[in-house]
Amino acid sequence: MLKNGVDHILRSTPETVVRGYLSPFVKPKLYIKSGETVQIDTVTGAGVPKEDPEGFFNENGIPFSDSVKEILDIVTKVEEMGHVLTGPVYIEDAVPGDMLEIRVLDLQFRDPYAVNRARPGVGALPDITEITYTKVIPYDLEKNVAMFNKNIDIPLVPFMGVMGLAATEQVSSGPPGRFGGNLDLKELTIGSTLFLPVQVEGGLFFTGDGHGAQGDGEVNINGLETSLTGIFEFILHKGRSLKWPMAETPSHYIVMGLDTDLNIAAQIAVEESIDFLTARMDLSTMDAYALSSLAVDFEVTQMVDGVKGIHGMIPKSLFKNLKDTYWAKTN
Numbered sequence: 001m002l003k004n005g006v007d008h009i010l011r012s013t014p015e016t017v018v019r020g021y022l023s024p025f026v027k028p029k030l031y032i033k034s035g036e037t038v039q040i041d042t043v044t045g046a047g048v049p050k051e052d053p054e055g056f057f058n059e060n061g062i063p064f065s066d067s068v069k070e071i072l073d074i075v076t077k078v079e080e081m082g083h084v085l086t087g088p089v090y091i092e093d094a095v096p097g098d099m100l101e102i103r104v105l106d107l108q109f110r111d112p113y114a115v116n117r118a119r120p121g122v123g124a125l126p127d128i129t130e131i132t133y134t135k136v137i138p139y140d141l142e143k144n145v146a147m148f149n150k151n152i153d154i155p156l157v158p159f160m161g162v163m164g165l166a167a168t169e170q171v172s173s174g175p176p177g178r179f180g181g182n183l184d185l186k187e188l189t190i191g192s193t194l195f196l197p198v199q200v201e202g203g204l205f206f207t208g209d210g211h212g213a214q215g216d217g218e219v220n221i222n223g224l225e226t227s228l229t230g231i232f233e234f235i236l237h238k239g240r241s242l243k244w245p246m247a248e249t250p251s252h253y254i255v256m257g258l259d260t261d262l263n264i265a266a267q268i269a270v271e272e273s274i275d276f277l278t279a280r281m282d283l284s285t286m287d288a289y290a291l292s293s294l295a296v297d298f299e300v301t302q303m304v305d306g307v308k309g310i311h312g313m314i315p316k317s318l319f320k321n322l323k324d325t326y327w328a329k330t331n
Contacts, residue, residue, distance in 0.1 A: 006231055007036040012043050012067075012086045014074050017208070019045070020082020022181055023170035024200040028090035031202075034236035037105065038089060039229060042160070042208040043071045045084045046115040046225035047134045050075055060113075060136045067110040067227045083162055083173040083182070083209045090202035091234055098198040099240040100165060102205070103233040103327060107158040107190050112139040114146055114212045114224035123304050124219040137224060139212065146212055146224055154213050158228055159189040161209030166200050173209075175307035176258055180245050181206075183256070184223070184302040185311060186214045191328035192249045197242040205234070218302040244272055250330040253280075253314040256301070262308045269298055269310040281319060291318070 008030055010016060016029045032038060048056050053075045057068055064072075074084060094100060118133040120126070137146045137154075145153035162173055164180035176182045180196045188194055196203075207230065214223030247254035255276055257268030270289075273296050277288035295318055301309030316322055 004039065005037070006039045008032055008038045010038060010040045010086055010089065012041040012070050012074070012084070014077040017074055017078065017084050017086050018206070019078050019080035019084055020173050021080070021170050022085065022164050022166050022173055022179065022206050024166040024168060024204060025170060026088055026204070028088050028202060028204065029086075031090045031092065032234060033092045034234060037231060037233045039231050040086050040207055041067070041070075041110070041229050042086050042210050043067055043074065043084050043110070043227040044115065044210060044225045045071060045075055046222065047117055047136070048075050062111070062113055062136070065111055071227070085162055085173060085206040085208035087206035088166060088204035089234070090204060091236055092202075093238070094198045094203040094236050095201055096199055097239060097241055099237040099242045100196050100198055100203050100205070101235040101237060102163060102194045102196065103235070104159075104188060104190055104192045104194070104230065105233055106231040107160070108229045109139065109141060109156075109158065109212065110227040110229055112141055113137065114139065114226040116220070116222045116224060118220040118222070123221045124217065154224070156212050156224075157186065157189050158210065158212055158226070159186055159214075160207050160228065160230060161211050161214075161223065163188065163194055163207045164205070165196050165198060166204035166206070168199050175305050176309060177307060178244060182209065182305050183245065183309065184211075184214065184218050184305065185247065185254070185256070185309070186211070186216065187249055187252070187254055187311070188247060192247060193327075195242060195246040195248075207232075217300045218304055221304040244268065246272070246276075248326065250326055250328050251316055253316065255312040255314065257310045258307050260307055262300070262303060262310065265308050265310045266298060269312045273312045273314060276314065
């Protein structure tokens with residue numbers, strides 16, 4: 001175990017990142033065992049042009065910190081565009097048919113700023129602008145806010161927009177899927193757990209697309225795009241199949257539905273809620289359907305990534321006999 005209490009550290013360098021995809025064909029950058037913890041550095045390339053990357057930071061008064069130097073190195077040396085993802089991490093003994101539990105132990109900001117962008121042709125309102133809008137938003141880390149303007153502060157609630165395992169073929173990091181990926185689920189902050197189905201040997205975990213905060217929907221296709229360092233614990237569950245990603249927090253179980261059609265994504269999320277409640281809480285199908293209607297909040301995760309997301313928030317407080325064994329506690 002290292003000095004900071006983690007078992008491994010994975011830095012973000014041109015040799016340890018990919019841009020714009022998750023792939024089973026990328027050589028693992030780290031090999032770990034189930035139960036081990038990993039500190040993973042990530043960076044954001046949002047708003048940084050390949051033509052003059054240093055100019056972006058100079059124009060916006062952003063100091064050349066270690067993470068900014070990493071961004072410059074990556075933008076210069078990695079040809080692809082898109083999300084900057086650190087990884088993959090290979091989990092020993094993971095094979096298809098297993099489930100990987102990823103605990104988010106900590107998330108720390110690497111720089112006191114974020115970028116938000118809106119581009120023509122994308123987002124919930126693709127025709128709202130004919131030119132790219134870029135806003136650099138500074139943080140006040142002592143107050144834990146992003147200073148949107150002199151009258152508006154946004155509370156910081158960091159999470160990784162992308163946490164995923166490799167699918168059986170190379171896939172874009174834009175649309176999420178059964179493998180996880182660009183879920184953009186803001187509930188996946190410190191103290192949360194993500195469960196993903198393993199589809200290839202070693203699982204191959206990628207992460208990045210750090211967000212300082214985001215509203216449900218992510219309507220202009222960006223949150224507070226930011227560089228984060230995460231500490232994760234990986235726990236392998238052998239022979240535990242999983243149809244879709246799931247998550248858990250100290251207060252909720254979270255089911256997910258993903259599809260290019262938001263209505264179908266909602267149907268999948270409701271089906272996942274029923275499946276969870278029948279299997280875990282011993283309810284009949286119709287009782288689970290009723291409880292899903294009465295007490296589960298189905299929310300739009302994001303509507304802009306091609307494959308859209310709906311997540312269902314199942315409150316743990318509903319269940320009187322539920323033993324509180326979750327690893328993280330509510331503050």
